[in-house]
Amino acid sequence: MNPETMFVLRSATLGQELDRSIKALRPGPGGDPARMRILERLGASLLASLEAFRERLTALENNGRGADLKARWGALHNLEDDSERNRKEAAEIALGIAMRAAGLDGGVCALADALIVELCNRASLRWSGMTIIGPEHDYRDLAETIRLRSRVRDIWELPVVAHEFGHFLRLHLIERDASFGIHDSYYGALKEDAKVWTEKEPRLTWNHVQEVFADVCAVHALGPTFARAAVFLVFDPRENSVWKKTHPSYSFRVQVICSALAALHDGTERPFYGIAGELSEAWTQACALAGSQLAKDDELPRTIVANIWRLLGTTFPRLRYVRGPAFIHADALLRTPHDPALLTKAPIGEVLDAAWKARLEDPRSTASLAERVTTALRNES
Numbered sequence: 001m002n003p004e005t006m007f008v009l010r011s012a013t014l015g016q017e018l019d020r021s022i023k024a025l026r027p028g029p030g031g032d033p034a035r036m037r038i039l040e041r042l043g044a045s046l047l048a049s050l051e052a053f054r055e056r057l058t059a060l061e062n063n064g065r066g067a068d069l070k071a072r073w074g075a076l077h078n079l080e081d082d083s084e085r086n087r088k089e090a091a092e093i094a095l096g097i098a099m100r101a102a103g104l105d106g107g108v109c110a111l112a113d114a115l116i117v118e119l120c121n122r123a124s125l126r127w128s129g130m131t132i133i134g135p136e137h138d139y140r141d142l143a144e145t146i147r148l149r150s151r152v153r154d155i156w157e158l159p160v161v162a163h164e165f166g167h168f169l170r171l172h173l174i175e176r177d178a179s180f181g182i183h184d185s186y187y188g189a190l191k192e193d194a195k196v197w198t199e200k201e202p203r204l205t206w207n208h209v210q211e212v213f214a215d216v217c218a219v220h221a222l223g224p225t226f227a228r229a230a231v232f233l234v235f236d237p238r239e240n241s242v243w244k245k246t247h248p249s250y251s252f253r254v255q256v257i258c259s260a261l262a263a264l265h266d267g268t269e270r271p272f273y274g275i276a277g278e279l280s281e282a283w284t285q286a287c288a289l290a291g292s293q294l295a296k297d298d299e300l301p302r303t304i305v306a307n308i309w310r311l312l313g314t315t316f317p318r319l320r321y322v323r324g325p326a327f328i329h330a331d332a333l334l335r336t337p338h339d340p341a342l343l344t345k346a347p348i349g350e351v352l353d354a355a356w357k358a359r360l361e362d363p364r365s366t367a368s369l370a371e372r373v374t375t376a377l378r379n380e381s
Ligand SMILES: [Zn+2]
Pocket: 163, 164, 167, 211, 214
């Protein structure tokens, strides 16, 4: 067999994958307008990187044919490794766009987008990404995409996108520090604090601190709605004390979230102090019933929350969640059979807050509440 045969086959496969991804992500003329809008919002950076990888591959295929096959194999392997993250991202986005276009996400991705834009407006940030369905809740910075895990089909788990927004905001905090020429004053302080925290809790890595930051940010931005969605629907009491490579234990996160919620104030009062206590108690009961090991009350989560709280209060004060007139209006409306369209124009965060409150007061109304709120918010987005 010609020693070049396998090289040619392998490079052709990589080329086909890159071509497919580029075609899927390129907003061309004559396409479905909704799909075009999504592709334009994604920004050009991911597409440009894929096109650059394609050029590198074409050059490798055309140049030096027959010469130094070992070096060309090395170059092909490098190209496969370098482009892996981008190829994976492109494939997931193409699938996510197709699911949204077919309505298989139940319209929840568009609501998530609208919620993120609402939070961005309060934080004076611009987000060019989109939300798609993926294997897990996740944020990817390549095209600023947010993933909602595939079981999310209604409004109840939707507030967890605020945690993914927290990852997006953290990256902007770094840029903001740098652009003001005060790099290290905010973000650097967090990194310095993290060294002290790691001494107290050796299992806590910098990755874990980033997750805790996103949790505190989500409470700062959405208040009890995020805390309820995370504790009631996402966290697994059976794994209460398990520290994963990517995330601290649920026990640690619940303590962080409840401390943050208890500390959230509207200038004079702490209106969510009681809800924080109820959530903490509900979690402890769930863990006991699941036979999971209960953690002792720890000082460290409170220390971490206090530091991140100060940082967010200084850098993004307008992002802080306050129950305003929209919450009061939605709270009253959801108790009556009024037209849900009256909820339009209201901030999504406050409507979701009222919906969660109504659901806990009357669990039998879960499905009808979700339908009414979704209809109202869909009209809006
Ligand atoms: Zn996260």
